[in-house]
Amino acid sequence: MKSDVVIIGAGMAGLATGALLSKQGRRVIVLEKGNVAGGRAYCYEDRGYTLNYGAHGMYIPESGPLGELMGRLGRPVSKNGYPQATRSYWVHDGRFASLGAKPHQVLTTGLFSIGGRMAVAKVMLAVRGENPARLPPELTWGEWIDSKTNDRSVREFMLAFGTLNSYTNPSGDLSAAFFLSHLQRTLFAKDLVGYMHGGWRTMYEQWIEDIEAGGGAVMTGERVETLEVADGRIAASRTTSARYEADTFVCTLPPQEAPTIAPDSSALQDEMMQWSTPEDVRAYCLDLGLSRPLRTDDATFVFDVQRNLYYSIHSESAPDLAPAGALLLHAMAYLTPEQARDQTLRERRGDELRAGLNQHFPAWKEAAVVTRTMPDAKVLGARRTPENIRNLVPLRATSVDNLYFAGDSRDVPYSLTLACLVSAMQVADAIAVTTTAASVAAVG
Ligand SMILES: Cc1cc2nc3c(=O)[nH]c(=O)nc-3n(C[C@H](O)[C@H](O)[C@H](O)COP(=O)(O)OP(=O)(O)OC[C@H]3O[C@@H](n4cnc5c(N)ncnc54)[C@H](O)[C@@H]3O)c2cc1C
Numbered sequence: 001m002k003s004d005v006v007i008i009g010a011g012m013a014g015l016a017t018g019a020l021l022s023k024q025g026r027r028v029i030v031l032e033k034g035n036v037a038g039g040r041a042y043c044y045e046d047r048g049y050t051l052n053y054g055a056h057g058m059y060i061p062e063s064g065p066l067g068e069l070m071g072r073l074g075r076p077v078s079k080n081g082y083p084q085a086t087r088s089y090w091v092h093d094g095r096f097a098s099l100g101a102k103p104h105q106v107l108t109t110g111l112f113s114i115g116g117r118m119a120v121a122k123v124m125l126a127v128r129g130e131n132p133a134r135l136p137p138e139l140t141w142g143e144w145i146d147s148k149t150n151d152r153s154v155r156e157f158m159l160a161f162g163t164l165n166s167y168t169n170p171s172g173d174l175s176a177a178f179f180l181s182h183l184q185r186t187l188f189a190k191d192l193v194g195y196m197h198g199g200w201r202t203m204y205e206q207w208i209e210d211i212e213a214g215g216g217a218v219m220t221g222e223r224v225e226t227l228e229v230a231d232g233r234i235a236a237s238r239t240t241s242a243r244y245e246a247d248t249f250v251c252t253l254p255p256q257e258a259p260t261i262a263p264d265s266s267a268l269q270d271e272m273m274q275w276s277t278p279e280d281v282r283a284y285c286l287d288l289g290l291s292r293p294l295r296t297d298d299a300t301f302v303f304d305v306q307r308n309l310y311y312s313i314h315s316e317s318a319p320d321l322a323p324a325g326a327l328l329l330h331a332m333a334y335l336t337p338e339q340a341r342d343q344t345l346r347e348r349r350g351d352e353l354r355a356g357l358n359q360h361f362p363a364w365k366e367a368a369v370v371t372r373t374m375p376d377a378k379v380l381g382a383r384r385t386p387e388n389i390r391n392l393v394p395l396r397a398t399s400v401d402n403l404y405f406a407g408d409s410r411d412v413p414y415s416l417t418l419a420c421l422v423s424a425m426q427v428a429d430a431i432a433v434t435t436t437a438a439s440v441a442a443v444g
Helices: 012-023 065-072 114-129 141-148 152-166 176-186 201-213 267-274 337-341 343-360 416-443
Strands: 002-008 028-031 043-046 049-052 057-059 088-092 095-098 193-196 217-219 224-230 233-239 243-251 281-290 301-304 309-313 327-334 368-380 403-405
Touching (some): 002 012, 012 201, 012 416, 028 243, 114 141, 152 176, 201 217, 301 343, 327 343, 403 416
Parallel strands (some): 002 028, 088 301
Antiparallel strands (some): 057 193, 281 327
8 A cells, every 4th residue: 555654653642643744735645543542541331431541631733733733723722620729739748738829929839938939939930930941951950949949848749730731750850951941931821732522633633624524544454564775765664454655744653662563683673773762751640530529628639748749630721621520630659760750659659649539538438430550551651861862752763764763762852742842843843844846856
């Protein structure tokens, strides 16, 4: 079978790249090993609750990369609901309080002592005023915080805030330059994080429509086993059942898996192995469809600073994610690399997560209509430590001519799904330029 472009993987990166290339007039085939499209953002319904496999909060959906991408496709951004910062509560040193959203609320919150409030306000101002490009590449987020405050409780809070915004535990290991630019782009935006009405499929189903409208297809149950290389180019990708030829190929597999589809002992495999070493980012997750509200106050979000535990009622922002009067709650224990590797430690994190549920959402077990446990979810392909940042997946392979990469481990200054969307736009732009140059050369 021959098409213009073959994309390997039908996650956010593969589908977004496919839609953009289809819009350029190319016939795109997306090969997906699973039975459904969506990858780690796959979205489905269970007894009236809409669950995303993993991803749930879209950062800066309107003012950021999603808005730009949907604009390029001539489509509006799917409707999002936004959480209210005043209903976000933090547990720290035995205190339970909201931080608020406005500067004066930071100065009156019950979460810190009077000195702590001033120190938090000072660090938040430093986040806003920092120039990440001027920071030493080896500087970590933990070291950056230390340079701004010596208040223990503020330091702990900022590290937890780092974990919340990056999923990385401990967040102190993150590259300061990378993480501060992520925070500056998102934290002060009006549309900081949105919860999509109808779940993320409302977004990626439009991309599938665009691929199909361009004469292409998303083929599920098609695991790519190997790429065929000939004359310095990828000639085809082989699945168990078929051979797919194309002019151009795009790989969106996480870096730890990508080398498995390169021919054994090839230059391409060596190249892909270079990016496969960074540790990934994992979490222990519990999704609960609850039949009724469990708290009497207004809290829709609880974060335990010292334990790095997250509880968020997504249906408060996007009510159609749960039946009327019911709630969809997402709970998460962020895993350190050591916990991710060790099943006993992971289970201990699961116990901590459930203990937090008992404390903050008592009677959750009786109210649970849907319970989904993911003890080892892969959130991101690569931790953004200073060392790993030098080794992220590039736009294009150097050992073959026609292979591009997109996904959340690409070398772009964005994180999570934003990295998928930005890298999808880069790949689409690069393919457009290469093809135009080839046509000009052919005419000349
Ligand atoms: C628990 C959790 C919570 C998250 N929360 C958020 C959040 O709130 N906000 C946010 O922005 N992001 C979040 N993320 C991250 C987000 O889900 C990912 O960054 C994004 O979905 C990754 O998309 P991708 O296309 O790069 O990779 P993937 O989704 O992994 O897509 C790769 C695809 O390739 C397929 N594949 C693999 N091998 C082959 C093969 N050999 N042949 C064919 N197909 C193959 C896989 O089945 C998969 O579908 C979360 C992730 C998790 C797990």
